[in-house]
Amino acid sequence: MEHVYEILEVAGSSKKSIEDAVKNAVAAxxxxxxxxxxxxxxxxxxxxxxxxxxxxxxxxxxxxxxxx
Amino acid sequence: MEHVYEILEVAGSSKKSIEDAVKNAVAAxxxxxxxxxxxxxxxxxxxxxxxxxxxxxxxxxxxxxxxx
Amino acid sequence: MEHVYEILEVAGSSKKSIEDAVKNAVAAxxxxxxxxxxxxxxxxxxxxxxxxxxxxxxxxxxxxxxxx
Amino acid sequence: MEHVYEILEVAGSSKKSIEDAVKNAVAAxxxxxxxxxxxxxxxxxxxxxxxxxxxxxxxxxxxxxxxx
Amino acid sequence: MEHVYEILEVAGSSKKSIEDAVKNAVAAxxxxxxxxxxxxxxxxxxxxxxxxxxxxxxxxxxxxxxxx
Amino acid sequence: MEHVYEILEVAGSSKKSIEDAVKNAVAAxxxxxxxxxxxxxxxxxxxxxxxxxxxxxxxxxxxxxxxx
Amino acid sequence: MEHVYEILEVAGSSKKSIEDAVKNAVAAxxxxxxxxxxxxxxxxxxxxxxxxxxxxxxxxxxxxxxxx
Amino acid sequence: MEHVYEILEVAGSSKKSIEDAVKNAVAAxxxxxxxxxxxxxxxxxxxxxxxxxxxxxxxxxxxxxxxx
Amino acid sequence: MEHVYEILEVAGSSKKSIEDAVKNAVAAxxxxxxxxxxxxxxxxxxxxxxxxxxxxxxxxxxxxxxxx
Amino acid sequence: MEHVYEILEVAGSSKKSIEDAVKNAVAAxxxxxxxxxxxxxxxxxxxxxxxxxxxxxxxxxxxxxxxx
Amino acid sequence: MEHVYEILEVAGSSKKSIEDAVKNAVAAxxxxxxxxxxxxxxxxxxxxxxxxxxxxxxxxxxxxxxxx
Amino acid sequence: MEHVYEILEVAGSSKKSIEDAVKNAVAAxxxxxxxxxxxxxxxxxxxxxxxxxxxxxxxxxxxxxxxx
Structure with missing residues (x-):
């Protein structure tokens, strides 16, 4: 099947780690x-x-x- | 005249061709x-x-x- | 504190200067x-x-x- | 043998396809x-x-x- | 599940179109x-x-x- | 209509500003x-x-x- | 001494972290x-x-x- | 004559203009x-x-x- | 207020993680x-x-x- | 004084060395x-x-x- | 005729020159x-x-x- | 062991060759x-x-x- 995606850009931050900052961006x-x-x-x-x-x-x- | 554009990013797909995938992205x-x-x-x-x-x-x- | 930013992309124009074109993009x-x-x-x-x-x-x- | 090339940059356009736009650029x-x-x-x-x-x-x- | 991919780089060509050149690269x-x-x-x-x-x-x- | 553009590259300079350097390049x-x-x-x-x-x-x- | 390296490109994945995904790529x-x-x-x-x-x-x- | 340059990277800022921010970086x-x-x-x-x-x-x- | 920053480039390493390698670079x-x-x-x-x-x-x- | 430069792109080749290929491009x-x-x-x-x-x-x- | 190329990436080294390092990579x-x-x-x-x-x-x- | 490197940027020049220009940069x-x-x-x-x-x-x- 043919999909279409919207591409958002988000900046996230975290005191703990790079992975946690990415998780915060995805959550938002x-x-x-x-x-x-x-x-x-x-x-x-x-x-x-x-x-x-x-x-x-x-x-x-x-x-x-x-x-x- | 002075224009302002919003720049969206969209990913489209197609079974047929690159041009058709672009058309699907534009249509969405x-x-x-x-x-x-x-x-x-x-x-x-x-x-x-x-x-x-x-x-x-x-x-x-x-x-x-x-x-x- | 931990912030999250949405990153927008906008194109602005101006007859006067680069700085003025940026101001128009920010205003929009x-x-x-x-x-x-x-x-x-x-x-x-x-x-x-x-x-x-x-x-x-x-x-x-x-x-x-x-x-x- | 040793060749030298001049590298031109041209923008072409077409109502039909990417390939046709390239052909128009090359023709010009x-x-x-x-x-x-x-x-x-x-x-x-x-x-x-x-x-x-x-x-x-x-x-x-x-x-x-x-x-x- | 966790996948691992090998990433190959191949150059393909075609007399007809960009899509056909990609198909030839994928076929090889x-x-x-x-x-x-x-x-x-x-x-x-x-x-x-x-x-x-x-x-x-x-x-x-x-x-x-x-x-x- | 279908246009073709020649793309030139020019370097311009100015004592005054970035915009003025661009104007000098365009003038040349x-x-x-x-x-x-x-x-x-x-x-x-x-x-x-x-x-x-x-x-x-x-x-x-x-x-x-x-x-x- | 003079060394020669072959450069491979591999994509790895992991549920846990970026480092773990790299380890899986290296292991493969x-x-x-x-x-x-x-x-x-x-x-x-x-x-x-x-x-x-x-x-x-x-x-x-x-x-x-x-x-x- | 043969010169050697050290290349520094500096970030400057200004309330007025891009050119003024560059001047502040150069002054520092x-x-x-x-x-x-x-x-x-x-x-x-x-x-x-x-x-x-x-x-x-x-x-x-x-x-x-x-x-x- | 108008700030000026010097931009340093440092390479750090760590046996543990990417974050720890960054910390070592910052500490140095x-x-x-x-x-x-x-x-x-x-x-x-x-x-x-x-x-x-x-x-x-x-x-x-x-x-x-x-x-x- | 304020200069303007035209920027040409040329590809040169040589059997001998990178420097010699550049010389041939410059000579052309x-x-x-x-x-x-x-x-x-x-x-x-x-x-x-x-x-x-x-x-x-x-x-x-x-x-x-x-x-x- | 239509060709297909495999693209390899190799790193070579030499005590003498850049050209010699490339030759060693090609030889390998x-x-x-x-x-x-x-x-x-x-x-x-x-x-x-x-x-x-x-x-x-x-x-x-x-x-x-x-x-x- | 864990190393930290300072990364300097230097421009060197030479009348003779690219390699010689690099040597002059490294010497400085x-x-x-x-x-x-x-x-x-x-x-x-x-x-x-x-x-x-x-x-x-x-x-x-x-x-x-x-x-x-």
Missing amino acids: AGKKSKNLRWFEVVETRGYIEEGKISYWQVAVKIGATIEA | AGKKSKNLRWFEVVETRGYIEEGKISYWQVAVKIGATIEA | AGKKSKNLRWFEVVETRGYIEEGKISYWQVAVKIGATIEA | AGKKSKNLRWFEVVETRGYIEEGKISYWQVAVKIGATIEA | AGKKSKNLRWFEVVETRGYIEEGKISYWQVAVKIGATIEA | AGKKSKNLRWFEVVETRGYIEEGKISYWQVAVKIGATIEA | AGKKSKNLRWFEVVETRGYIEEGKISYWQVAVKIGATIEA | AGKKSKNLRWFEVVETRGYIEEGKISYWQVAVKIGATIEA | AGKKSKNLRWFEVVETRGYIEEGKISYWQVAVKIGATIEA | AGKKSKNLRWFEVVETRGYIEEGKISYWQVAVKIGATIEA | AGKKSKNLRWFEVVETRGYIEEGKISYWQVAVKIGATIEA | AGKKSKNLRWFEVVETRGYIEEGKISYWQVAVKIGATIEA
Whole structure:
């Protein structure tokens, strides 16, 4: 069958890890669409406070099926 | 005159051809906006079943005029 | 605190300058979201009429906070 | 033998297909040089009118032999 | 389930079209592996003879499942 | 209608601003062709003398219609 | 001494983490060659089911010494 | 004569313009080295407050002669 | 207020994880500057011994405030 | 003073070395313009016959001053 | 005629020069296939010992004809 | 053991060859650090006088161990 996906871009962050930042981005996108199917991490950044990493931040492209 | 465009990203697919996959992506975007103006193909992929191409999939950026 | 941003892509134009084209893109995005935080210019183009630049056009990625 | 190529960049368009847009670009370049040898498609775009693709536009780099 | 794919890169050509060149690349890869799953077109080029396109050439990355 | 564009690349400079450097590049290209239509800024550089920016330099791709 | 490496590209996946997906890719490549030396992660993607990340998928380039 | 340049990367910002943000980056680099010669703008970003651009931020690579 | 950042590039490694390799890079940069603010991961690599990942290595760009 | 450069792209080849292929590209461009100022190597390729490199081929961008 | 190429990636090194490192990569690939046709240098690196370059290392993509 | 590298960027030039320009860049970096380990050539350019290459210029990223 022929699918069409809308591709959203979302930036998520986390104090714990890169994976957790991606999960937060996906969770936020999930409030906009019930049909998320895949993601691609396009940027991995973060912030530093007093010499330590205070949080991780990722930019993620997320594909969501559009109902025909 | 000075225009502003919203740039959407959509992935479309087709059993027939790259052009047809782009048309499907544009058609889906057309349900969200009546003001589509241009597109750019940013990725050309596809899937293979039993050694044959089962469908073509393209990622397309699409520009739509925003009314001022 | 952990933030999530939606990343929009908008193209704006101006007869005056690159900065003014970016302002127009940001102003248009501001009608969709009250929570714009940052932008990145990803493309700088323009149009020419009778040998002179008739307007500047920029593509801008814009990050907007999503309320958790 | 050692060849030298001039590399031209041309954008062509077509109502029909990507391949036809490339052919139009090559045909136009052929009026400037009789010695075209190869091409590379570097951008695939297009325009949309009333929700349908009105034409395809490609940017093509074209190599032409320079006689030593 | 957790999959692993080997990613092959193959260049195929065709006198007819970009899609046909991709099919030829996939067919050749199919002689090496029975488990082809997806492809991505990474380059679209071609050759010109007497001012006309003599054939299309594409470079394609192809993913093939490796049995665990 | 189906257009074909020749794409020129020109580097222009200016003591004043990025926009002025682009204008100088477009003006120079205008001596070669009366049919300039659009441009894209592909590089923004400059030179420094005694700790101050002495001039801005941009590389610009410029599209010019080729008469059929 | 002068080394030569064969560079393989493998995609691995994991339900747990990016690191685990890379390990699975390396383990699969290890069945083909005993001489793996280094890797580079070139793409980080994943799949989503019912709003949650179902698995992580990475594309990895892997260098393996070729015996002279 | 044969020169060697150290290439620094600096991010500067300004409330006024892209050019002014570059000037601020160059001025800061000038406190580290008296021998700045050229720069390249590698990123143009900015921040938004209450729907308006609060400042422009550029990342600039700067070349400085090293005395032999 | 208008900030200026120096952008350092550091490669860190770790036997444990990508995040730990980034932490080691940030810790090393922290010995040079007390004013680290943000980072961006620009490359993720690693080394393999006897078929297993012996350590992860990341290249990280790190921004540090320069006092005006 | 404010300069404008035309940027040509030329591919040159040589049986001997990369540097010699660049020299051949520059020599050919020199027949078109007396005002060549700088070049940038953008691609390094070559051809193989009977297992040996038969010639090196480079694509070079060349900047030539345009008289105002 | 319509050709299909397998594209291999190989890294070669040499104490002498970039060209010699490419030759070593091509020679190693030649043990796997008798049908090498072209190459492209995709990365040029090297190692340093006691302040001097101890060897050059290149990553090369190599195209080899597959018999139909 | 876990290493940390500082990554410097240096541009070197030479009248003779690309390799010699890299050597000059490495030699200059060697005056700043005794712990240089590897390099990557990121740009190959040059200057032309009276139709001939007057010198080669390379931009090189250089990794130097930081003592823990």
